[in-house]
Amino acid sequence: MSKAGAHVVRFSKMHGAGNDFVVLDLRDGSAPPTPALAARLADRHTGVGCDQILTIEPPRAEGSVASYRIWNADGSNSEQCGNGARCIAAWLVRDGSAQGPRFSIDSPLDTHPVEVLGEGRYAVTMGVPVFEPARIPLVGFAHPREEYLLPLQGESVRFAAVSMGNPHAVIEVGLVDAAPVERLGPLLQQHASFPQSVNVGFAQVMDPGHARLRVYERGSGETLACGSGACAAAVTLMQRGRLQRQARISLPGGELGIDWPGDGQPVVMSGPTAFVFEGEWIA
Template identity: 50%
Template sequence: MKLNFVKMQGLGNDFVVIDGVRQRVELSVEQVRHLGHRHFGIGFDQLLLVEPPLSANADFRYRIFNADGSEVSQCGNGARCFARFVYEQGLSDKTEVRVDTGAGQLVLHREAGGEVTVNMGVPRHEPVQIPLLADDEALEYEIEVEGSAYRYGAVSMGNPHAVLRVDNAAAAPVHTLGPLLESHARFPQRANIGFMQIVDPHHIRLRVYERGTGETLACGSGACAAVVSGIERGWLKQPVRVDLPGGSLQIRWAGRGEPVYMTGPAVTVFEGSITL
């Protein structure tokens, strides 16, 4: 099977995007892992599959696969690349497209200058919706790992996030604490772990250990989750600039019951084909 693909990146979070509208694409877990291998395949943080919509009011279906082959419901940086892909590939000439995802519908808007704003939907806070094993909803939860206690906020942006406040994001224990929390029993579907440093109420620095991938240069849904958690805990006010290792995003959230808006770049790196 020969597949055409486009390599894209959003703040260094890199993707392989495949057109499943004009070609039939069925990938096994092993094939996704092969494509994601940076030595034997193409290499990516996530693979994005563009498919025909499931809903009558949608333009496309948006599917996301991690490098370990697992399918997930949400990826904010990928959504921006998705919007640019369908325009550049001639699949849509709309400024705004609506896509079906495993976490509901997203609305993607192309801005002047190439940036994309994504309506990421309304964040979910109830433990059962995250999902998080906790008796009651709280602004902060406590978790113990290897004899140490940590406090975190939890929110779903269509995927589960835990957000810890740190004094210095650059020195945060992302690679040691991140995997321990990602797979902790409190998170039955695992979780993305954000390490947030607050510069001022409109500016944070953030690193994210993503489930199924590890630390990436940027995580769009993680940036949204961090801002939501920070606003909920009284530390932040919209709009918030989020500095990630790969660059910056602008996040807006008006509060409970309102959607989160994320604006940032999406860049095409190269096009190619691969035979599986």
């Protein structure tokens, strides 16, 4: 029984390759969650539990089915979420709002074409990677480089950097299972060179068509998967000739496909979605 005056939040719990979400339909005009409410919803002990909260809202671009916004587990906002985009697409297909094999959805930054692949899989066009340091943003470097070098607590850290609508640093490692994710992830996120913080990926190239990846995300910590992080790792490795232009990225929660023709072209990410349960949370 709910408490008198309590606010009931209806939600769908979903995940894409283990990256899990609480999805809220706000198309009836309901207010979006405050940062405090988002953090309470995301709490895995006292809330529903998730990496991010996604809100479905009316479309902003002509021809789009809907738009979505993203809150991290700490209540902060995010500009992009690749696994979340696929889950939003799957939610809209199940709802009947999106029909046919192709449609578009609006993220906080752009409009993204979606292709329905079947069996819960979707391909989302994620946009053109941005390598200019000022636009990532990455402070202290005037021009793009394949690799950057920063001193970090007595050691030099080499990484690639790119924006996929949100900032990413990608560190290539010899063995991803032994990567210092919990140590270097927070240190890079707090570094003054990343004024908006950064998602930190640790990538191991297995062969020219396959890499493994772990990602320490802004506002959420290490997650089982990160769609924009998979795109970032793939394009930086492709740019250096370490991966082919079509590659599989294996994350702890599942596998994503990344297709990037080259500079100036958008990245297409494909992968699974899953509905976990529907529920009501009393705020």
